[in-house]
Amino acid sequence: QVTLKESGPGILQPSQTLSLTCSFSGFSLNTSSMCVVWIRQPSGKGLEWLAHIWWDDDKRYNPALKSRLTISKDTSSNQVFLKIASVDTADTATYYCARMPYDYYVMDYWGQGTSVTVSS
Amino acid sequence: QIVLTQSPAIMSASLGERVTMTCTASSSVSSSYLHWYQQKPGSSPKLWIYSTSNLASGVPARFSGSGSGTSYSLTISSMEAEDAATYYCHLYHRSPPMTFGGGTKLEIK
Numbered sequence: 643q644v645t646l647k648e649s650g651p652g653i654l655q656p657s658q659t660l661s662l663t664c665s666f667s668g669f670s671l672n673t674s675s676m677c678v679v680w681i682r683q684p685s686g687k688g689l690e691w692l693a694h695i696w697w698d699d700d701k702r703y704n705p706a707l708k709s710r711l712t713i714s715k716d717t718s719s720n721q722v723f724l725k726i727a728s729v730d731t732a733d734t735a736t737y738y739c740a741r742m743p744y745d746y747y748v749m750d751y752w753g754q755g756t757s758v759t760v761s762s
Numbered sequence: 763q764i765v766l767t768q769s770p771a772i773m774s775a776s777l778g779e780r781v782t783m784t785c786t787a788s789s790s791v792s793s794s795y796l797h798w799y800q801q802k803p804g805s806s807p808k809l810w811i812y813s814t815s816n817l818a819s820g821v822p823a824r825f826s827g828s829g830s831g832t833s834y835s836l837t838i839s840s841m842e843a844e845d846a847a848t849y850y851c852h853l854y855h856r857s858p859p860m861t862f863g864g865g866t867k868l869e870i871k
Contacts, residue, residue, distance in 0.1 A: 679860070689799075689807065689850055691860035702859050738806055746813050747854030748797045752806040 644668035646678075646739050646753035653759045660726040660758060664739030668751075671697050671717045675744030678722040680713065682735040683755075690735075694742065695722060729760045764789050764855050768863035774871040781838040783866040785851035790831045795854040798827060798836050801865075802847045810849065811836060846870050 646666040654660060664678060671678065679694040693703045693713040703711050712725040726733060736757050740749035765788040775781045785796070793814040799807040809818040811827040814834060824839045838845055851863040 688865045689852075689862040691858075691862065694860070704860075705858055746797070747795050747859075748809060748812045749799075749807075749852070750809050750812075750818070752808070755806050 644741060644751045646741060646751060648737055648739050648753045648756035650737060650756040650758050652757065653761060654729060655762055656730045656760055657728055660724075660729050660733065660760075662724045662726075662737055662739075662756065662758075664722040664724075664753060666720050666722070666739070666741065666753075669741060670720070671695075671715055671722070673697055677742040677744070678715070679740045679742050679749055680722075680724045681738045681740060681749075682733075683738070684732075684735040692726075692737075693724060731760050734758060734760045763858060764791060764853060764861060766851050766853055766861055766863035768849075768851060768866045770866060771864065772867045772869070774869040775838075775841040776871045777841055777843060779841045779871075781841050781845070781868065783836050783849060783868070785829075785834040785836075785863050787832045787834070787853065791853055791855060793830050793834070796829065796834050797852045797854075799850045799852060800847045801850065807850060841870070843870060 650662045676697045680692040682690050693711050695701050695713045710727045715722045736755040738755045740752040742749050767786045796814050798811040800810040801807040815827045826837045848865045848867045850865045853861050
């Protein structure tokens, strides 16, 4: 059974660094052709792709946010991490992680999401 | 950069009505990498249709997807109450590798 679960600070102040963790089970990032994706969604708005990381440590970032994003993984603990530097109120959103196998580049399993509020 | 435009942004349908929503790409894309997700309020998105026309596990047969090139669509043959949701199209492409449409919110009339 594939599951993913996001965790984060809940609330943080502008200019701080947001650290998010995606803990997963039922698959491995040691497996060839596996990937984990981060997506976010401001309340009442659409989905925005942030970054993803492949089993071979290949990393891709949304160009609009690339300078502020860092994605990494710990395959031994089945976790993927995302850091967003210098947050502001526009980063307030629900953050999701999802699994994406290579076959069709489709996100077949999603976490429940973690809500993050940036506020002074 | 390829942009996905979904239309309409909001629509309403009566129970039993046929529903069609579209996703238009700014350039021709591979149908293998064009997908649809369903999202209900308070829940995470769910994979609904992958590679243009393949229903994800558990998706009712009243749903179908089609398209090629720049034009893609999701159709419900007969609207049911449980189909009220927001539907997003998603593309995996070369650069940037991921983009989503703005979503179509489907309501019950």
